[in-house]
Each structure stands twice: as C-alpha cells, then as structure tokens.
Amino acid sequence: MIKKIILSATFFTLPWLAVANVLELNKEAPTTYIVEKGDTLWDISSIFLEQPWLWPKLWRLNPEIDNPHLIYPGDVLRLVYDEQGEPQLIVEEATAPPVEITPREKPTIKLSPKLRKQAKKEPVATLPLHVIAPYIQYDHLLTQAQVDTLPYVIGSDEGYKSSMDGFKVYVNDDLIPGKSYAMYYVDEEIIDPETDKSLGYNVKLTGTAQVVRAGNMAERRPSTMLVNSANREIRSGNLVLPINEGQLLPSFFTMQSADPSLRGVIVKSATDGREFGKLEVVMINRGSEHAVKVGDVLSIQRQSPAVVETKDGPQYKATASRWDRLTSGGEAEYDMPEEPLGEVMVFKVYDQASMALILRTSKPARLLDIVAAPKP
Template structure:
C-alpha cells in the first residue's frame, strides 16, 4: 500500500513539474537581442518576434521598473532582451525618446504615434461605428427624415434632418440594419448587423415636439458617405477617433468558454489571419482582450463490418433509419487557429483572427486555449 502511495505521489510530482515547465515562458530561438520600434509596428508584431504565443507578452514585460506602461511604446524606442536571476526572459527599454503616458482607468489612444496592440486600420471601423443591435434597440433609434433638398437620396447634399434629439457638435453614424446574427444551435436571433452608410456631425440638437413645444428636426452635416443615404436610415452616436481603445490587455478567460463563429466581416466562406469574425457569445461571457482557440470538429466515422467510412458518406436511407451498419464514432476537435476579442455587445462579440493553421470557417468552435 505504501509503495502504491509513493508511486502515486511520484507520478503527481512528475506531472506537476512537467506542467510547470510547459507553462514557463519560452523565447523564440531566433529572438533578437535588441529591437528598434518602427512606425507601423504593433505590440502583437513585436511580441511575435520573441514569443510563439504573442498574447503572453505582458509576462515578458513583467518586473521592468523602467517601463511605466508597456502598452505605450513609440517608434524609435530600443527594446532589449535580458534574463533575470532565475533565467526568466524580460523585455525592457534601452532608451526612451518619447514621453510616457500613464493612463487613468482604461488606456486611451491619445498619442497617434503610440504602438497599438493590433493594426488599428483593421479594427477601427468596428471600434468606431459597427454595432450588433436587437430589433428593439434599432426601433428606438433616431432616424433620417430627409435632407435640405428633395432628392430621393441624400448623397448630393451635406445636410440631413433627423427625428430625435442629438447632442450639438457630437459625431454620429448613419446605419441601415443588415443581416441577422443567428445562433446556429438554438436558432435564436442574437442581433442584427448594422451597415455603416455615412459619418456625420450634429450642428442642431432638435426638439422632440412634446406637448406644449414645437417640433424642430435635429440637423447633421455629412462628413463621409459609403453608400446611398435613404429616408428612414438610423442614427447612432459614434466614438471620436481620438478616444479609440488602441491597447488591449490580452488574457485567457478565467471561466470555461464555448461558442461558435457565426459570421465574418468579409462574407466569404473561408477567412484568414487578421480577418474580423462574429461570435455567438456576448459580454456576459467575454470581454475585450480575451484570447481564445479556434477548433474544428473532425468528421464522424462509422466503424462497420467492412471498412470505416465517414458518416457523411452514409446513404439517405441509412440517415433516415439511423441504421449505419456499424458503431458511430465521434472524432475529436482539432485546433485550427487563435483569435482575440476586441468588442462585445449583449449577445455577440467581434474578434480578430490572430493565428491560423488552416483557413477559418463560419461554424468553427471557439473555446479556451
């Protein structure tokens, strides 16, 4: 009995040691000793030079007193790779040409030269404008009444009139509801895509015309147009570009996560690294910065008396009768990529694909790394 206990403890100790070793931060063998930050770099790009798992970059910056905020580095900064007394890798600054900014609360992209976590050109439209809204939310939005001309569309004018009260001087986006985001398992509509039509700025707040007051439409000047503006298009507040969250703290979710990719920004069947995808999980399950694995279910196999065949190759009659002539074996899921969540809403989230082993598809499974 004592021998069994000893062997069990030894096995557990070996497993624990292996687990700890596996979780030690490993630097790529070709990692540069020094690196000069260049315009257009991102934290993801720089971390990829040093780590096979770039999302673990905060561990690389730990315990560097010369770095007040590793989220904010600038072109011209010189980064140096060192190792502490326990052999743990550390990335620090050899020199600092630009003043560091210390954020209060959420990090804000105030300096246009600060290095962002991911390419802002890819996710900027989603951070600034794109939404996933319920029908109830859409119905409650202010909407376009018309323009200062009688044209059928407002593309040829720079003034739009709105039913609703706006904030004078604030930025607004004009939207048109698009496709429904549908949960593939339950069939529930999780929200609706909102397609950006134009960007505007309000110059008159308007009056709703409640009892005892006269009605006056709000008014906006058109800044840019992506497609034809129509009467009835919806109006939503837009973030000023100076307030974009350029930096994200990339972490694993603390709880178990299970969901699916339900759409992509490209509307293509397959997509690749740095494409934006939509998940059937909302802000109750995810937050910006969460890193997740993308997995694909391997096809089910029927192990019959002849040779194994894929379930999808069974005849129509076999599928109707549920008699496949052998044991139905469910194959495992295999990892095909990784993604980072950058925006959440009530029922869906937007994420950017950061790494792929195979082309990513709608229907791929999202779960913990």
C-alpha cells in the same frame, strides 16, 4: 545605444491570477530574436510562448532600461533564465566598450561604458488597431428594441429619398443643437446558429451630420441636421445615433485568457467571407451575458471530420452511403477530437455577441468554427 519597441504598459497590467500559470516555452523557441519591421507583440510572444497572453511573466524589468515597454525593429531579444530557472526575455543593450587613448605625448584616458539613447521611429505596436478601427467606425450591432425605438431620418430638404454631402435631413426626435450624430441603415439580422435566436441587427454607417435646428416632436416638428460626411446614400428610415456612441476604442488592450467555461462559434466575418485569416475581424455568438470581456483571448478550434466503422472499414461519415450511416449505429462512430488552429482577441462586447480580431491561424478559419478558452 538603447533600442526599444512599444509594449503597452496597459498590456502588462494583466491580473496576476491570469498570469500565475507556469510558462510553457515553444519547443523551437530561439535563444535570440531580432525584431523585424511589421512585428506585433503577439507575433513575438507567439515565437517564444505556447500561451502568448502570458507575455508579462516572461518580460521582466531590466534596470538598465528607463522604459522596458519600448523596443523597436532591429532590437535583439535574448531568452535567459533567472536564479530560480524561470525564463526571462530581455533586450540586449548596445554599449560603448572601454576606449584607451595612448598617444605618445598624452596621458592614458579610460572611458567608462555608457548607455546612449537614440529616438527611433515607428515602434512595434501592441496590436495593429488600424485593422479594427474601420470596422468599429462603420458597423454596429443593435438589438431589436434599439431598432424599434431609435429616431430615424424622415426626409431631406430636397425631397429625395437619398442625400449626399451638404443636404439637410430631418429626424423625428428632439436632437441637441450643435451635436453630431451618425446615421445607419439596417442590414441583416444575425441569427445564432446554436439557438436560432436573434443576436441583433448588423447596421452600417451611411453618414454623419450636425444638428442645426432643434425639433419639437410635441408639435410634430422634426430636428434639422446638416450632412457633413456621406459614406453612401442616406435614405429615409436610416437610424440616428450620437456620433461615436459605442464606437470608441481603448488606446491599448489588456489581454487575458477567457473564462474557462466560455464556448461559442464564429457566426460572421467583417468581409462576409466563409474563410478568413490573420488580422480579420469576426463575430462570435457570446457577449457580456456570457461573461465575455474586452481583451479576452480565445482559441479557435475545429471538430475533426466524423468517422464511422462500416463493413468496408472506417469511412468519413459525410461521404459514407446512407445505408452505412444508418446501419453503423452510434457505437460505430468515433468521438473525433477538436484541433486548435489559432487565436482571437475580443475587442468589442455586446449583450449576446462580440467582435474579435484573429491573432493567428495555422489554416483559414471558417464560419461555425468553435471558439473556447485556451487550454492550459
């Protein structure tokens, strides 16, 4: 019986330059692993590899398997080595052993081993996209220019400042009849802590509507939309964007190590918390202007607390007295290392910022933690 788990084909189309690195197995990598329910490919690859994004080089085509990109919970993954000594991960296939039937009055019949396929439910996903989808659907990052120029709701047919399902709202633009639009309210401005410059405005979805009557702004006549879904109060001033603009997700992500020069910090989390863990969404202060790409994997790093030498011995700079900090001098302060504590994968790229999913953390990540290209 062939048992399989989904490894997205796209996931394995990484540029070979990205996977040309020498594979480094974890010191405690097992020789076999039984896939468990709830596993993701990142979880599994992290068990075997120091650099999980190099999974395609570890996984090889098994000619006994029609589709090597499918495995399921319960499958046994075995770590083997090829003729060149390179590690290889394969799925152990269940086969029917030779069967010999020897009743007294019948001839002996030998059955050759065969592979039988049995469809299974719920294959293991490349990444849990359902974690990303709500944030993509409900939140967005807009520039100052977009906030200043996008059309917006000017009122409703009831004369209220807010509306719910079934109301008609009016928009100061010539919208296309029959087309659906999303409405957003402008939340906080995101400031880059490193440059003090604006990264954009975080906007949140208030509802969706369909245009039922075109406007003519040359005659100061707004377009009319019928609200078909309201997530929260829809108010005058809510920005209007074509539905799904900038919101569509690929079915699968091609992962690659980020550009070696890339370095930034975490500036916000989807939950607005100060600490966050695996499968939470965060924003980093680097985007397309910094060569960030969808699928980039970055290491989360944190600077170890500063230590200074004082007359009483080494002390943490944060807790040392003001006198000790002033008199210790630069030469007395140690250059403390940055320690890795996890990885993130970029799934949405703006001009100056990006959204990323935390793939793994050994301890809670925090605002202002460093994100950088993983070290080889």
